[in-house]
Amino acid sequence: MDGSKIRTLSGGANQSGLRDYNERLLLSMLQRNGPLPGSDLARMAGLSPQTVSVILRKLESDGLLARGALMRGKVGKPSVPMGLDPDGVFSFGLKLGRRSAELILMDFTGVIRAQRRITFFYPTPQNILTFLRDGLVALTEQMSVKDRARLCGIGIASPFELWNWHQLVGAPAATSQLWKELDLRAEIATFSDLPVFIVNDATAACRAEHVYGCGKEYRDYAYVFIAAFIGGGIVLNHSVFEGHQGNAGALGSLPSSGPSGESRQLIDIASLHVLEGRLVEAGLDPACLWQTPQDWSSVARYVEPWIGQAAQELAKASISICAVIDFETIMIDGAFPADVKRELVERTQRYLQTQDARGLVPPTIRAGEIGGKAREIGAACGPIFAQFLLNTNGGAF
Amino acid sequence: MDGSKIRTLSGGANQSGLRDYNERLLLSMLQRNGPLPGSDLARMAGLSPQTVSVILRKLESDGLLARGALMRGKVGKPSVPMGLDPDGVFSFGLKLGRRSAELILMDFTGVIRAQRRITFFYPTPQNILTFLRDGLVALTEQMSVKDRARLCGIGIASPFELWNWHQLVGAPAATSQLWKELDLRAEIATFSDLPVFIVNDATAACRAEHVYGCGKEYRDYAYVFIAAFIGGGIVLNHSVFEGHQGNAGALGSLPSSGPSGESRQLIDIASLHVLEGRLVEAGLDPACLWQTPQDWSSVARYVEPWIGQAAQELAKASISICAVIDFETIMIDGAFPADVKRELVERTQRYLQTQDARGLVPPTIRAGEIGGKAREIGAACGPIFAQFLLNTNGGAF
DNA sequence: AATTAATAAATCAACTTTATTTATTTATTG
DNA sequence: CAATAAATAAATAAAGTTGATTTATTAATT
Structure with missing residues (x-):
């Protein structure tokens, strides 16, 4: 799960890339289909049962997967459905809008665990950064120490070239200029060590629908x-x-x-x-x-x-x-x-x-x-996708 | 080079898939950049020199690669640039147009080795199939026995839903119906064992530009x-x-x-x-x-x-x-x-x-x-891509 | 002498195959 | 009806195979 590449035309693939790919594949299949026993995963993925077994045990010991209740009723040994552990990964999602910003804390299965909201006439970098910093502190404080270690990043959904449509909203030119010059990633790095993933707001909404809708x-x-x-x-x-x-x-x-x-x-x-x-x-x-x-x-x-x-x-x-x-x-x-x-x-x-x-x-x-909250959810998906799931169109790979 | 999949969300990856991927990667890099020594390929692909060496020797013995002239002039052992062997693979390309059809024989490096052309007021399935059958025979006869064994398929570039725009061209409705009912692949299978790859004509032109332009x-x-x-x-x-x-x-x-x-x-x-x-x-x-x-x-x-x-x-x-x-x-x-x-x-x-x-x-x-001949060339690319090169957007994978 | 390319040998990682264990259902029998 | 055997399926351990990496060696050149 080191994000090593496979599949860029300039990049060769090696065995750790292979394992990383198969791990992400199984996690993605479980994300998409819900809990499944290893035997089903092996059939669906075309991998040998043994390989799937080894990977599942590894992901389980990493705390990403949880065992479900035994499935009986069929001939043969009952199967153990494995599913994403909701507490396995947490991610922050920030939606940046023209009238409001919203910060959510989301778990591995897409459930919003906590949220904060701010409204304004127009956003300024200072506004937003303060809201984010305070929000991260407040939301983190609510978490158990164990869960905090499982925070995997901050996803931000923002309109494309925010400064361009800013005039439409009635913000002063100076604010627009501030946005243009802002290095969001660098600013956030001054108060958080979490990796930051920035994505177009509508693309974020699309991702939410894609993953959870x-x-x-x-x-x-x-x-x-x-x-x-x-x-x-x-x-x-x-x-x-x-x-x-x-x-x-x-x-x-x-x-x-x-x-x-x-x-x-x-x-x-x-x-x-x-x-x-x-x-x-x-x-x-x-x-x-x-x-x-x-x-x-x-x-x-x-x-x-x-x-x-x-x-x-x-x-x-x-x-x-x-x-x-x-x-x-x-x-x-x-x-x-x-x-x-x-x-x-x-x-x-x-x-x-x-x-x-x-x-x-x-x-x-x-x-x-998904509706109204799609952008926030999609934003929070960013870090999770980048680190644990499969994206066939570039990105982590 | 067995076309085994890697990278379909439903498909796991295994070691033969890994090797297949790396082989295709190196071939694609040589296709795109022209002949390169193994040391360069290793650096570019991020693979170890040894891995590249092994793969290159295998592809060379398969007759897909040819050694170039030693490169001297730099410090150190001179390098051996490896390039696609023009005689390594041959492919047929058929362009199906509204006024003409054209059949070409193309080599691994995109050079047209022979061609035949037919014009008509409008195409009928019978017309086209006869032209193709006779053309395959004629073009194959010109080839050495050794080269014939290296034919890898027939690519066909055809307008999307030919029968729909057919009226525009002034063809009778009956012909249009014939096209609609035609199973081109099955018909070709009656006189050729080569695999057939059908693609939209403009997409074929695009591929020609992509690969050779x-x-x-x-x-x-x-x-x-x-x-x-x-x-x-x-x-x-x-x-x-x-x-x-x-x-x-x-x-x-x-x-x-x-x-x-x-x-x-x-x-x-x-x-x-x-x-x-x-x-x-x-x-x-x-x-x-x-x-x-x-x-x-x-x-x-x-x-x-x-x-x-x-x-x-x-x-x-x-x-x-x-x-x-x-x-x-x-x-x-x-x-x-x-x-x-x-x-x-x-x-x-x-x-x-x-x-x-x-x-x-x-x-x-x-x-x-590329210009006028783009569709023919792109058609002939189809079989080559499917079997030897890398396509990150699905297809063979 | 230094540098670089190419490759052989050894090593390591990851997948597959084969075999074993375990748990369950289904069919049979007393 | 309960006990038992057979069949089936899941999970996994052990051995085998494939393929990439590491290390070392050789060769050719400035």
Whole structure:
């Protein structure tokens, strides 16, 4: 589990890389399928039972796996299902948003053990760093000494080039400049020894869906996360693809032309900040969008037309996306109520049928399952993936 | 070199997989960089010199590698550069087009050793199969008995769902139906034992550029191939990505809205068949487009405006493409004269600067180097890649 | 003499095969 | 119905095999 590489075109593979790969493979299989006995793992992985046995005993003694209850009822010796030990690994996840930041402590199985939140009009580096430092101290203090030793890192989900869209939010240029010059990793290193993993916020949400949601059902898909702004993530070969510059799935930037031919982006139409703007125009307080993300019935009158337009644009976007990569599915999720999500998905699916899909295999559209907290969870996944699980699209390998 | 898997999320890795991987790695490094001594390979791959030595001797005795001339002039023992043996592997490549089909015999280093061509008004399965069967016999007869044993397969580059665009070409519906029902692999198996690898035609062109052109300089890029129709390919992590259904990079299907807001696709504007249509409208014979693909000066008057429109659409398309995957580069190639290609690339680059690229890192635009024969060469690459080289994006692994 | 390349021999790590132990269900029998 | 034998499956120990690394040696050159 030393992260030694296998599979970079410039890197040869050796035996420790082989073992590392097989360890990560078994952990990933257990992560994805839940507890399984060694015999099943061996069959599924095509490894000999003996190899699996040796690896499982090693992972168990490392405290990463826990024995489940004996499975009886079949002919033969009862099997011992092995599963991820929830207390085997802990990770911090920080979501950096335009109006709030959130810090969570997550365990190996994706359960949020504790969380802290801060809201602001716009984020400054000082703000965020103080929130993080204090939060790490507070959350760590709640943990047993034994558990603390199992903290494996800090994952941070942040919008791509935060400083660029900052003006939109109404932050002063000076703050924007501060962000641009900030070396986040170096700053964090002054108060924590934990390794830091920074990832695009929508890619983080995508990873959460991939790992803990319905993403595991698909080999590849494009994922759209709709929040104040809109972002996306890409899954290829059962792994999240972050992209060369960490900006794969920048689906908010997909072009679309307006009714009079002017150039627009998906982000200008399907984001929640557009809906927010409509509420403000109508003299309503948009705070309910962020404060009661389970129920928007009070503003349904404005939500309805937003859904229509967003769905139409998402349908067009889906075609563009599938022209680049032939995804089986486009998955849509966001920080909104379940009924809004359902409606949005259904209408996108319907609009899709009216699009010109010559030369393509049209994708299915479906809703994500994780919802609002996806970015935080995905952020916390970062360190865990890097150190214990398998990613077929680069990264640790 | 048994193609045993490593790296599928469902597959464990074993020692023979390890060796297979390292063999493919060294072959790929030699393919990409040209002949290199073992000492360099060991340093580059991070393998021990001994391991590299053993593998090189094995590949040499298999007839895949040949010793180069001793390299003197440096302190120390002179090194022996090892390179791919051109006669080590041979492969057939069949390009299936709407007006012509071409069969080539290619060697391990990408040199075309022989070729045959057929033209038609539209292709029928019978036509193509006869052409292929006769061609295989004829080309094989020219080879020495020793070389014949080194034939490793037949690669076929075909448009995606041939039967769908068939009507456009003016073929009868019955022919279209024949294609739809055809089991190409089974038919070929009746007259050849060689393994068959079928790939999208533009993806094949992309692979040719990737392997023998300037593609090796980039980690990832989108590739646009402009011929009678327009198609594309995708390279991620230094490997061609074919996509779940073999239809990744269907860039011709990228939507774009016309001046009056009607829906169009890139293929409707930037394809050569559009230019062909203009020539026909003007009462000119479009045959020169296909017959003298080095020189179109006789119809420059019509080519010029086509370049302008195509470049504009390609610039828009580039933005869409980079919103899905953050490619460093968009590479453009096609079956047209070098000066047309240069002009097209330059103007696309210029138009790109006028596009709305908020949230993106705009790509560079550059020309491919392989040109007209890219699809044939890429087709022939298929069997070679599958059996001897490394592909980090699935396929053989 | 110093340096580098290539490779043989010995060593080590990790996977597979074969064989053994253990626990259970299923079928048979008194 | 209870006892017992047979079959099956899981887990793992021991031995064998493969393949990479380490160490040492030889060769060729500046």
